[in-house]
Amino acid sequence: MSRFTPKVVTANDLRIGDVIYLTADDRWSRHHHEAELIEDEAHAQLRLLHAAAQRNLVVGPYLADAKQGPNGPEPTHFREAFRTRGPSNYAHGKQVDFAHV
Amino acid sequence: MYDYSDFDEAFVRSRVAQFSDQVSRRLDGSLTEDEFRPLRLMNGLYLQLHAYMLRVAIPYGTLRPAQMRALAQIAQTYDKGYGHFTTRQNIQFNWPKLPDVPAILSDLADVQMHAIQTSGNCVRNVTADHFAGAAADEIEDPRPYAELLRQWSSDHPEFQFLPRKFKIAITGSPNDRAVTRAHDIGLRMLRNAAGEVGFEVMVGGGLGRTPMIAFVVREFLPVADLLPYVEAVLSVYNTLGRRDNKYKARIKITVHETGREEISRMIEERFTEMRPQFGGADQALLSDIRAAFAAPQFRVAPTDSFDAFYKADPVFRAWADTNLATHRNPDYAIVTISIKAHGQTPGDATSQQMRVMADLAERYGHSDLRISHEQNVILPHVHKSDLPQVHAALAQVGLATANVGLISDIIACPGMDYCALATARSIPVAQEIALRFQELKLEHDVGPLKIKISGCINACGHHHVGHIGILGLDRAGVENYQITLGGDGSQDASIGEKTGPGFAYDEIVPAIERIIRAYLEIRQSAEETFLQAYRRAGIAPFKAALYGADGAKDAA
Ligand code: SF4
Numbered sequence: 001m002s003r004f005t006p007k008v009v010t011a012n013d014l015r016i017g018d019v020i021y022l023t024a025d026d027r028w029s030r031h032h033h034e035a036e037l038i039e040d041e042a043h044a045q046l047r048l049l050h051a052a053a054q055r056n057l058v059v060g061p062y063l064a065d066a067k068q069g070p071n072g073p074e075p076t077h078f079r080e081a082f083r084t085r086g087p088s089n090y091a092h093g094k095q096v097d098f099a100h101v
Numbered sequence: 102m103y104d105y106s107d108f109d110e111a112f113v114r115s116r117v118a119q120f121s122d123q124v125s126r127r128l129d130g131s132l133t134e135d136e137f138r139p140l141r142l143m144n145g146l147y148l149q150l151h152a153y154m155l156r157v158a159i160p161y162g163t164l165r166p167a168q169m170r171a172l173a174q175i176a177q178t179y180d181k182g183y184g185h186f187t188t189r190q191n192i193q194f195n196w197p198k199l200p201d202v203p204a205i206l207s208d209l210a211d212v213q214m215h216a217i218q219t220s221g222n223c224v225r226n227v228t229a230d231h232f233a234g235a236a237a238d239e240i241e242d243p244r245p246y247a248e249l250l251r252q253w254s255s256d257h258p259e260f261q262f263l264p265r266k267f268k269i270a271i272t273g274s275p276n277d278r279a280v281t282r283a284h285d286i287g288l289r290m291l292r293n294a295a296g297e298v299g300f301e302v303m304v305g306g307g308l309g310r311t312p313m314i315a316f317v318v319r320e321f322l323p324v325a326d327l328l329p330y331v332e333a334v335l336s337v338y339n340t341l342g343r344r345d346n347k348y349k350a351r352i353k354i355t356v357h358e359t360g361r362e363e364i365s366r367m368i369e370e371r372f373t374e375m376r377p378q379f380g381g382a383d384q385a386l387l388s389d390i391r392a393a394f395a396a397p398q399f400r401v402a403p404t405d406s407f408d409a410f411y412k413a414d415p416v417f418r419a420w421a422d423t424n425l426a427t428h429r430n431p432d433y434a435i436v437t438i439s440i441k442a443h444g445q446t447p448g449d450a451t452s453q454q455m456r457v458m459a460d461l462a463e464r465y466g467h468s469d470l471r472i473s474h475e476q477n478v479i480l481p482h483v484h485k486s487d488l489p490q491v492h493a494a495l496a497q498v499g500l501a502t503a504n505v506g507l508i509s510d511i512i513a514c515p516g517m518d519y520c521a522l523a524t525a526r527s528i529p530v531a532q533e534i535a536l537r538f539q540e541l542k543l544e545h546d547v548g549p550l551k552i553k554i555s556g557c558i559n560a561c562g563h564h565h566v567g568h569i570g571i572l573g574l575d576r577a578g579v580e581n582y583q584i585t586l587g588g589d590g591s592q593d594a595s596i597g598e599k600t601g602p603g604f605a606y607d608e609i610v611p612a613i614e615r616i617i618r619a620y621l622e623i624r625q626s627a628e629e630t631f632l633q634a635y636r637r638a639g640i641a642p643f644k645a646a647l648y649g650a651d652g653a654k655d656a657a
Contacts, residue, residue, distance in 0.1 A: 015128070016198045017152035056130040059148055077578055079150075079517060082526075086151055087518035089446045089528045092181055092196070093151045 007044045008035035008073050009051045010083070011061035019083045019094070020058060022051050028058065030098060032084040033072030038063075102165055102469070103248050103393040105213045112256065113210045116217055120144045121203035128200060145216025146202055149521050155194045155202060156219040157209060161229035161247040161271070162190035162479075164470040166459035171212040173455035179205050184455070186440060186448040188512055188563055189268070190228045190472045191219055195519055217255070222263045224254035224335070230272040230279045231473035234396065235435050235481035237427040240290045241298055243273035245390045246327060249383065253328055260335050264342030265350035267335065268307075275592065280474060282306045282315045282594035283566055285352045286334055289592070293321045300327065304334055304364070305356035308560035312596045313353040318365050326372075329379045333372035337364065397467035399430045400484050407485040417492050419545075420503040425488070428481075434488060436466075436480040437473070438495060439502040439510060443539040447513045447531050448476030457498045465491050474563075475512055477505065507544045508552060508617070509535035512563055516556025516573060517580075523556035525573025525580040525606075530554055533610045538617075547617055550631045551590075566590035568632045569616060570597045571609065582609040586616070586643055587635045598640055600647055612647055619646035 009022035010032075020028040021035035029035065038044045044063055051061035064080045066073040075081045086093020105113070120140070127137040141147075145156040157172070164172075172192055176184045179201045180194045187193055197205060209215055218225060227247045234242040250269060254260060260267070270284040281287030287303035300322045306315030322330050334352075341359060343349045349358075356364050410417050426435040438458060441447050450458070458478055462470045465487040471479035483491055495501040504510050511534060514520065516527030531554055538544045553567030557574075564570030570585035581603040588597030604612045617631075623642050624634045635643070 012148055012152075014134075015200060017148055017196075019151060055133050056128075059134050078580060079523075079575075082517055083150055087195075087528075088526060089449075089518055089532065090181070 004039065004041045004044075005065050005076075006067060006073070007038045007063040008032065008066045009038070009044075009047050009061055010035070010064050010080070011051060011058035014057055014059050017059075022047060022061075026050070028054075030094060031072075032066075032075060032080075033069070035066070035073050037066055037068055037073040102163065103244075103390060109213070109252075110210075113213075113215045113217070116144070116215065117203065117206045117210050120206060124199060124203055139221075142220040143217065144202075144206065145219035146197075146199075147220065147521075149195070149515075149519050150517070150523075151519065152196045153199060153202070154519065155197045155205060155216055156187070157192050157194070157214060157216045158219050158226040159190050159192060159214075159472050160251050161227055161233065161244050162231050162472040162474075163229075163233075163244060164472065166463040166468050166470065168212045168214055169455050169459035169462070169470055171208060171214070173452040173459070175205050175208055176455070177452040183449050183451045185446070185515065186450065186472050186476050186478070188474045188476065188514070188561055189226055190231075190474060191226055192472070193515070195515075221261075222265050222267075223261050224250075224257070224263075224267045224269065227251050227254070228268070228270045228279055228284075228474060230274055230277075231471040231475075231477075231479050232278060232426060232435055232481060233273060233471075234394065234469075235428050235433075236274050236276075236278075237429045238276050239274045239429065240292060241273045242394055242396075243271040243288070243290060245387060245394050246288070246324070247271050248390045248394075249328065249387050250331065252386070253332075253383075260339065263335070263339055264344050264355075265347070265352075267338070267352070269331070277590075277592040277594075278473075280563065280566060280590040280594070282592070283308055283312075283563070283590060284315065285338075286331060287315050288327075291321070297323065299323045302330065302334075304368075305353040306594075307351050307353040308563060308565045309351070310348060310558050310560075311351075311353065312560070312565040313357070314594050314596065315353075316356065316361055318361075318368055325384055326376065328383045329375040330368075330372050333368050333375050336371050336375070337367045341367075397469070397482055399433060399482070402432070402484060402486055404432050404485040407488050410489040414489075416501075416503075417489060420492055420501055421488065423503045423507060423545075424505045430482075432485055434483055434485055436483050436488070436491060437505045438478040438480065438500050439505050440477050440500070441504060441510050441535065442499050442502045443504070443509055443535040444532050445499075446528050447511050450478070451498075454498050454500055457494060457500065461491055461494055475510065477510070504535075504544065506549050506551075508538050508547050508550045509544055510551075511535060512551070512553040512567070514555050514562035516554070516562075520556060522559060523573070524558070524575040525556050525582065527554040527556040527562055527571070527573055530571060530573070530582065530606075530609055534613055537610050537614065541614075543617065543621075546627070547621070548627070548630055550617075552613070553588075563590060564588070565596045566594060567597060568635070569613065571613075574603060576603065580606045582606070582612075584609075584612065584616070584647070586640055587632065589632060600640065600644055602648070615646040616643050619643050
């Protein structure tokens with residue numbers, strides 16, 4: 001049996017479209033490193049259901065691969081890495097909105 | 102220019118009101134995302150990687166100054182101060198917030214614009230030659246026909262749920278600047294032996310996963326038969342097109358699976374049925390529309406100031422040599438404003454730049470602006486004596502780059518910097534290629550060359566018809582770029598050929614440079630363009646340059 005790849009639950013904010021992550025204490029954070037790193041498949045499905053139920057807040061929740069890093073979960077795929085920052089052609093999106101954090 | 106009728110106005114306003122209500126119901130939770138998604142897409146609102154994106158139609162690429170200013174204002178008020186012009190002559194706003202979208206649509210309606218049918222399985226924005234009504238080689242302005250098609254296809258009850266999206270492009274010139282052969286229906290104006298004007302009708306072109314060049318289904322269609330014929334094509338497609346498999350649903354696959362002869366027969370048969378139902382109302386409408394597209398009152402004035410500037414100012418001369426095209430009035434020129442300054446995002450214009458272009462169009466350009474599928478802006482009618490002032494004003498806001506048709510005039514789709522469907526980035530690749538060739542000071546020496554970049558197989562960046570095409574893919578979790586060579590979007594359309602294995606993100610610019618150096622080495626003279634050299638010599642010298650003689654990747 002292949003080992004379960006850890007996941008985070010991510011989605012877009014309904015009102016502004018920004019990328020958000022589900023935290024262990026049931027908040028939606030703008031920061032990947034605050035996400036709950038889910039290491040168990042059954043728990044991942046439960047968390048995804050929990051996210052999907054919040055349909056007035058979030059759009060399109062899904063499970064994205066992640067790994068543990070020194071400051072919390074980190075993305076493993078480049079698409080998810082871009083989602084934590086914003087576009088590469090302008091200083092727009094999270095990379096500047098949260099530059100001070 | 103065409104003005105909305107009361108009917109158009111009422112229709113667009115009612116759609117704004119309807120969508121405003123839908124947005125409120127989504128925000129208060131009465132609508133789920135599953136319910137709301139098709140409704141927002143019908144109004145051009147996508148959810149992308151980092152934000153919503155609103156796609157606004159610019160019918161046949163034609164804008165007037167007030168419309169350009171409204172786009173500038175929307176970008177400034179609701180977005181991040183810029184807009185992105187696309188290969189389908191639309192503009193996209195990359196950062197609207199959902200609660201603001203009704204206000205944006207209402208602002209658009211104030212200037213007779215909307216975002217309807219910029220998504221979904223319907224007839225999309227009809228695109229046209231961006232030099233329409235101005236080009237010296239044109240038989241007739243194709244925009245009245247494009248407007249007729251727009252009115253006919255807008256909210257057409259039979260064609261709102263086609264098997265897949267449907268794109269029509271039209272040109273009035275034998276030299277195809279509208280990539281008609283890569284569209285579901287391509288219309289190219291020509292004259293028959295009797296000198297009458299009609300259309301060569303091409304069907305089943307398309308890029309994407311299965312690129313195909315359209316085939317000619319009717320060699321000469323009298324203009325009066327345009328609507329019934331197009332309706333016959335749509336009607337046959339609507340019946341035959343596959344709804345079971347999204348990847349096989351475009352008309353190009355229908356043509357392929359049904360066979361050209363059989364589908365031509367079915368179209369002609371359907372056309373014979375349809376023709377009598379068009380009792381002439383369409384022709385009456387067409388003649389009204391034609392009046393709205395009457396040519397401007399061209400100014401009669403000396404052009405010697407142009408000649409003097411051309412001689413005296415090398416910067417102006419370089420710009421004039423690359424960015425001007427021949428107007429049908431010898432005292433006028435068609436100005437292509439490059440939205441491709443080296444290192445900038447292809448197709449992105451700031452609010453300030455949009456306002457300057459609007460002002461210039463008003464002051465010097467008979468209040469006419471165009472958006473090209475190559476993501477540039479055109480002032481189609483500028484008197485030659487005004488060109489030095491136009492150039493100077495453009496230079497003030499970073500819009501005087503002299504690179505139209507050259508290696509840095511790159512088409513790039515938004516790619517993974519914005520697009521949720523992307524498999525790799527395309528914008529930074531375009532930026533880096535442009536900067537590299539600027540640094541090498543090679544681009545004028547290289548001459549006419551079209552590089553087109555897509556961030557996924559959907560091919561919004563038209564990479565298949567780029568002289569050099571670049572397709573960004575995700576190969577085992579890293580960005581990888583596949584190169585095609587020899588594509589062409591003109592009347593001699595062809596699909597580019599793959600060179601071989603792709604290149605990593607940091608290898609792609611050097612790979613393009615090796616291709617260009619190979620071209621410079623093999624060309625027979627400076628007049629032989631890249632495409633001509635490729636067609637003469639084939640892919641072998643370029644493969645050798647890319648991968649080394651033994652086919653292994655050459656790191657040099
Ligand atoms: S080609 Fe792909 S990545 Fe580029 S805009 Fe189209 S769908 Fe998005």
